[in-house]
Amino acid sequence: MFRLVFGRDLPPLGADMMADGYDRDGAPYMRTLQGERVKSLEECVIADWLFYNGVAYDYERRYEFDTATDTHRQYRPDFYYPDAQLYHEHFALDADGQPPKHFANYSEGMHWKRQQHAARGTALVETTSFGLRSGQALQHLAERLGASGVELDPNPDRELPDQGAKPMPDADLIGLMRTFIAHAKSNCLTLDDMAARLRQMPEDQFKERYRRFLEIAGPVFQAWDNALADERSIDFEDMLNMAAGLLEQGHYESPYELVMADEFQDASRARTRLCRALVSQPGRHLFAVGDDWQSINRFAGADVSVMTGFREWMGHGQVLKLEQTFRCPQALCDVSSRFISRNPAQIAKAVRSAAPTMGPVLQAFQMNRREEVQDGVRQYLAKLHQQLLSGAVPQGRNGRVTVFVLGRYRADRGAVPSDWKTAFGSTMDVEFLTAHRSKGREADYVILPGMINRSFPSLRADDPVLSLAMPDGDTYPLSEERRLQALAVPG
Template identity: 60%
Template sequence: MQGRASGGDPKRFRSARRPPACPAHRSLYRSFGASLRYYLRHSQVVPRPYLLNRSCFIAEPDQKYSARRQSPGAYDKALSLWEHRWQPDWVQINEKHTLRELNVCKALLDSVESRPLTEEQARAVICFDNRVQVVASAGSGKTSIMVAKAAYAIHRKFMAPHNIVLMAFNKKAAEELKDRTIRSFKRLGMDGSGVEATTFHALGLSIIGTATGKKPDVPAWATDTSASCEKILMIVDHLKDQSNEFRTRWDMFRMVFGRDLSPPGQPIEGDAWDKDGTPLIKTLDGKRVRSQEEAIICNWLFYNGVHYEYECLYERDTANVMHRQYKPDFYYPDIQLYHEHFALDAQGKAPPQFKDYVEGVKWKRQLHHKMGTVLIETTSHQVRNGGVFDHLARELTSRGVKLDPNPSRPIPQGALWPMKDMELASLIRSFISHAKSNCLNSEQLRHRLDNMPAGSFKYRHRMFLDLIGPIIACWNSALAEEGGIDFEDMLNMAAEHVEQGRCQIAYDLVMADEFQDASRARARLCRAMVQNPGRHFFAVGDDWQSINRFAGADISVMTNFVSWFDHGQLLKLEQTFRCPQALCDVSSQFVTRNPTQIHKKVHSKTPAVGPVLQAFEVCKEQELEQAIKDFLASLYKRVCDGHIPLGRQGTVSVFMLGRYNADKPEPLKRWKSLYGSKIEMSFLTMHSSKGSEADYVIIPSMISRLRGRSFPSMQTDDPVMQMAMPSGDTFPQGEERRLFYVALTRARRSVIMFTVKGERSIFLDELVNDKVVTVTNLHGEKIEEQRCPACKRGVIVTRTGPYGEFQSCSNYPACQYKPPSKNYFKNRKL
């Protein structure tokens, strides 16, 4: 059940005087409707309806069932009426209560923060159902309603201060909650010193300490992401020394299986493109091949030191009027062996879209037989079940080829780099975090693997599980040796102690901030803390904002709140005090292209100061810093001239937000010395900017590249993570989209984006296509570009060659696409 118990038109509820028609509802209305001082909770009316006089039901959590005073038929009929028709009266009673509380507690609601709470904020404070989820807009005062709810609960004597806890996800946020609580209570003349503000981790450790008599230690290497990865690499080195089999597995995964395979027949994303726009895959030895499966074979051959040629001309002439010269996939010149890799399944069938493919297979087999050349074959089925490698090893070694596995073989310039050790360690650390958060053991992980969709590259996933098994065992042993635990174990252990009653929780009101960052382990702990009757859980978050995936955050905890907590009121804070309406509209439209986001309509009364979005493009990356400096100089001059009003601190504040720390402009310190008297500047990553705001936001690198730093990042969750995580957000670049929403909504006035010709971010392209921003040069002249249809990142530019001007992609030589020339079409007409 999900609803807005405190929603609706106040006038409609004020005029509703007639009691309900149903006898059960009339009893409910008489008992609570006229003088209810407390919010009528869901648990009071739904789970245990009790039969009283004449089929009348009333809910009292501590009251025992009275005897049936009606026949079973009448009882069942009354119960059915209750189950199907109780909600309108429940809503009506709580609306009357809310209107009364808005009036009675007006002084508190107007004074608890520096400015009076809005009605939607006040309603969220007053709503004291057992489970309440508040979906908040950026800048809508999430912290304010948490602090106000604590003050309201104490003021109305619902509970004592020491029965309230506010939980945050890091120490800084918890300290801010505590400071805000102290200031608000002081403003109200109340004593709220007993209200606790803490982190999930601190609370979890305290619970374990109470339940066991000994608070466990969390080693530093288990908390810091970088230190955790270093610890994993130490474990890997130890396992390599102990086992050649493990060493080979680790090297093979990095070198050959660093990438997943798309399902058979699905279009692939290339690393490079030919002149016709066909995507190509790069290999470790610098080749460009036409399929992911061929790339895996190439990488295996390179890792083993096998000399081969890709798509070389066949030794006999086969070209005719209808066909070009035959080029077998692989040729091993040292042993004069040809090798074709066929896109065939276990039954010898090709993907449906590969027309006449099987006929081509037959032609190649017949040609080799006729010409007396030796051909070996591999298939898609063999690659996907892993059998291809034993097959190739037998075919090659039986003909005298010696395999020489070497993970340190030099990689040619411009080739695909293998997965780095630290990259694989980071993947493993994230996998451990999610697997533990979801309480998944080895057997359950393999069961999840078996149930993955058809087309998944299960052989690769199985290799990963074979790798991670001994690593997790060593990780847990290292923790045990130090008498410690990691955060994921700690949260689950704390939840279990509470679930089993080994630790009694004193909190009647549990509030969680930034709930979009909740992992399943955190959600489990919250659920355990409020499992007893009469407890309240109040979660505040914004699923439109980016989440801490690296810390195990699972957005489905928020979007599936009811399935986690059985029921819940869904309230919304839709008024923002930060962004002007035009920026609210742009950012909302952008992030809600993802249909899984919870709908809300963000509105603002903040006046606009100049254009809310600007975008500037320079010709080369080296020109970005000068462009940003010119903008700051212009802003500084307009502030000095009085054309731009000063901000809250007597200056104009500017955030420079980067996708990465490396996006920080080097001259920032020098710019501060030049313009710091009027402009307060600071650099933050988009992730770390959550909860902060500034007058202006500058995004210095709205750039999408084929390689290197890009925004949005082209890196996606490795598919092996599906074994450790629930099915989550599958929308393309969903997390990067939420991250850009965070960047856009930090601004009180305007967002200014900078990009480079031929490397314009696809997010910026989307805003341009939506006609909400125009990209200009520094002189304000509009820039029009034609995006390359092949790589979809570069732009079509005019070049000069030996035969005159021609057009090609700006990403040449990685993308060699050339649009057909006008002369080509003229000649075709002739």
């Protein structure tokens, strides 16, 4: 059920959602497994739960009585269940039964809807945003459907319509669990510890989603540890924690006067704990180099809080900031710096560029459909090719410029025209890389072809469920995706 129904986290009540698309009027919508366009992610979760359980429903079907007046449009309840002759309204209410403050006249609208059902004798079930987050709403809905003669038929393999939304892929769920387990072990957290953290989470978080994730990740976590024990083996996180433990307990004395750690922004808590233990005795020193703006390896266990909270981990020390770059012009530095600095947890820096500026440093092109992206890349390369031939823009080293096409995933490779060498190879070298692989590389021109939902940003890499295993991790929304995109922009 997690893949199909709970694959996406809910934003705070009343906050803007990351939509699947927009209608002709610019209103956002979400796409359900069954293929409808619904107005909110909460409604999408409910619709997908209904689909998973085989419950027939109509979304915003016209109410069976005429209600249109000078002050009200024709009433269309959120859901209708024909097999139960039951209407369903989902209200945006918090734990205190209050709507978001900026929802004008919302309470009056709820009262009017309730009046329609009471006056006309139609059955209504209500759920709320708080109830959906806590798990009470779906339980209540299941009970009302059951009382009306509708049996749930849960089936994770139910055939999806062609126009329906695609559920979380198996590979993404496996990767999420592996990242979760790596962070849990790095932080020496047990399943009981994480269950306790779940209970302590604020009520406005999607706790039902986190609970269901623990239900599937917990047994995997336990089975992994059992398999290691059966083989009398340890994994990498075990090795780091055991080594740090031996040092902390005085069973081993570090012989090193100076420990140097590179790429410290990608250190896990277990690695950081080991570094600290190695220099805990007087006369020992740690020299760490890192850039919290480039922390993009959370999937491998990295925890940016060890960099942003360095003094809390290591105590007082000298901090030197390297704020000059030669990679990109100042205008591009300013754009990426403003973008990443929206996260207040990032260490403040004033990046100055020594690179010259030539022409517009940032351009945006809009395609109507995903299938047009490769043609858009081709058009840009063709224009650049002509400018290089005419001398309008300078040639690069060895007579050719370098062009990176950076995708969020390897599957984005299709954005690169297959005939680029024949068409443009005399003036440029084009290379595809994932954004992660581009770290440390440079190019004269960078193309980001995947600036669309579920590409940039990825909702998997920054999944909030990881907060269960990262006690002091970065909680800013999509923080790592923000860093990854800012890293990709300079090239």
